[in-house]
Amino acid sequence: MDARMQPACHLGFLRWRQSPLQVPTSAEVSAVSQLLDRADRRLFHALTPTRLAWLHSPRTLVLGFLAIHMVFLLALLPTILTGNVLGDLPLYRTWAENGLVHDLWQGIDVEWVYPIGALVPIVFAAIGGPLLYQLLWFLMTMSLNAIAVVALTDRGRDARGYRAAWLWLLLSFLLSPVGLLRLEGLTAPLVITGLVFLARRPIVATALLTTATWIKVWPAAVMLAVVTVSSRRKVVAVTGAAMSAGVALVVWASGGIRFLTGFITMQSDRALQLEAPVTTPWVWLAVSGRPDTAIYQNYAIATREVAGPGTAVIAEVMTPLMFLVLVAVLTLMLVGLRRRGDPARLLLLGSLALVGAFIVFNKVGSPQYMLWLVPIVVVGAGTAWRQWRAPVYLMLLISALTTLIFPVFYLPLIDGDPFAVLLLTVRNVLLVVMLGWSVLALLRLVRSTPRLVRPSARPGARTVAAYRD
Numbered sequence: 001m002d003a004r005m006q007p008a009c010h011l012g013f014l015r016w017r018q019s020p021l022q023v024p025t026s027a028e029v030s031a032v033s034q035l036l037d038r039a040d041r042r043l044f045h046a047l048t049p050t051r052l053a054w055l056h057s058p059r060t061l062v063l064g065f066l067a068i069h070m071v072f073l074l075a076l077l078p079t080i081l082t083g084n085v086l087g088d089l090p091l092y093r094t095w096a097e098n099g100l101v102h103d104l105w106q107g108i109d110v111e112w113v114y115p116i117g118a119l120v121p122i123v124f125a126a127i128g129g130p131l132l133y134q135l136l137w138f139l140m141t142m143s144l145n146a147i148a149v150v151a152l153t154d155r156g157r158d159a160r161g162y163r164a165a166w167l168w169l170l171l172s173f174l175l176s177p178v179g180l181l182r183l184e185g186l187t188a189p190l191v192i193t194g195l196v197f198l199a200r201r202p203i204v205a206t207a208l209l210t211t212a213t214w215i216k217v218w219p220a221a222v223m224l225a226v227v228t229v230s231s232r233r234k235v236v237a238v239t240g241a242a243m244s245a246g247v248a249l250v251v252w253a254s255g256g257i258r259f260l261t262g263f264i265t266m267q268s269d270r271a272l273q274l275e276a277p278v279t280t281p282w283v284w285l286a287v288s289g290r291p292d293t294a295i296y297q298n299y300a301i302a303t304r305e306v307a308g309p310g311t312a313v314i315a316e317v318m319t320p321l322m323f324l325v326l327v328a329v330l331t332l333m334l335v336g337l338r339r340r341g342d343p344a345r346l347l348l349l350g351s352l353a354l355v356g357a358f359i360v361f362n363k364v365g366s367p368q369y370m371l372w373l374v375p376i377v378v379v380g381a382g383t384a385w386r387q388w389r390a391p392v393y394l395m396l397l398i399s400a401l402t403t404l405i406f407p408v409f410y411l412p413l414i415d416g417d418p419f420a421v422l423l424l425t426v427r428n429v430l431l432v433v434m435l436g437w438s439v440l441a442l443l444r445l446v447r448s449t450p451r452l453v454r455p456s457a458r459p460g461a462r463t464v465a466a467y468r469d
Contacts, residue, residue, distance in 0.1 A: 058156035061149070064169060080134050087181025096125065111259050121215065124140070144185075144186055148193050152164045160382065176403075179371055184368040190209070190212040203239050206243075207239060209226070214243075225351040228334060272314060273304065274305060274365070276365030286416055339446060346445065348379065355376060357435060359373070370398055390437055401430070
């Protein structure tokens, strides 16, 4: 068989056949595609065959992984040695101590902003005592990152998976101020591993995705996409439901069943948060000095919010609007599946659109939300570079801007500095562009007539057709 027609990578069902030398059609030749072509040429010019071979070495990948995490450790070392914690970890450590010392458990004895599963890593990091909390959290993050790299590269055996692994490490580095210090740093590698395992080990994959969802709710968008397009939806649904029932049973036995869904109700009465895309116009009104618009601190939940003309109404309608968009995306995915669209592409594009809608139409916005997008983009890049290069470049820009916004320019931002607000505006516009790209790509896929791929005669071959069966 022609080597160009081999599966793009080992990533289970996340694979469709294409030639890496595929010439774009006339419809693709646009200002945007020409810009992407130029970026590709510069990238491939820098990545000479010798350098590519070096990057595709298991030894190089291991050294790169260790080097990046050594940089992380050195940056955190003063905090670790003094027994302090950074980011959201002071709050996490307090919650853990309240439970372990005072028997006051978040989500069981009191209403909590997070799903109950978040207690597991939060309490686990406290098993060595409060002084080791930062170190144990870092070790948890590093371990899950390593598992994601191993999954992406099929334990280092698949050369095509190295591209995704290096991208994951690069994005982890760019978003390290939030990835190392918040729960998203744990859920993102879980979602990556779950996506990779979905075809070969659907029960394990579902367990990982369900676990991630009970830590932070955003992986539910990926679960929705899986249940919508997967021919194994029964296995996925039953496994996820069984695990969720187990969680509910444990919470009920602990006496906290009334708070099981508190993370949903606590979000419903939030005001517009400073960094949310929908808030951007009012942030500029505050910067312009309009007296009825202001950026203020909500001390009850320790976050910055924006108040101004119409913000209360917008805050009320954003959640229903977000759910309408989610329903529209799911409907589009079902139409694509009915027309025998490629389930792998439907899943990834649908997941990106659903997660993008979670962010763009959310009245709450935080820098760690960018880590919601990263797993899907990373896995997509590992399957078909040309089809995923646009979101890859967008994700790199979004990640860099996010770290400039927080923590670099965050204090000027809350003070209404125009340059900091401009950075936030550009980042939020790019998020809208990312959502628009995913929806348009999904529409193109639904409207097209895909070429179905027959399963290989080779025993054990893992193809999209095998996944559909």
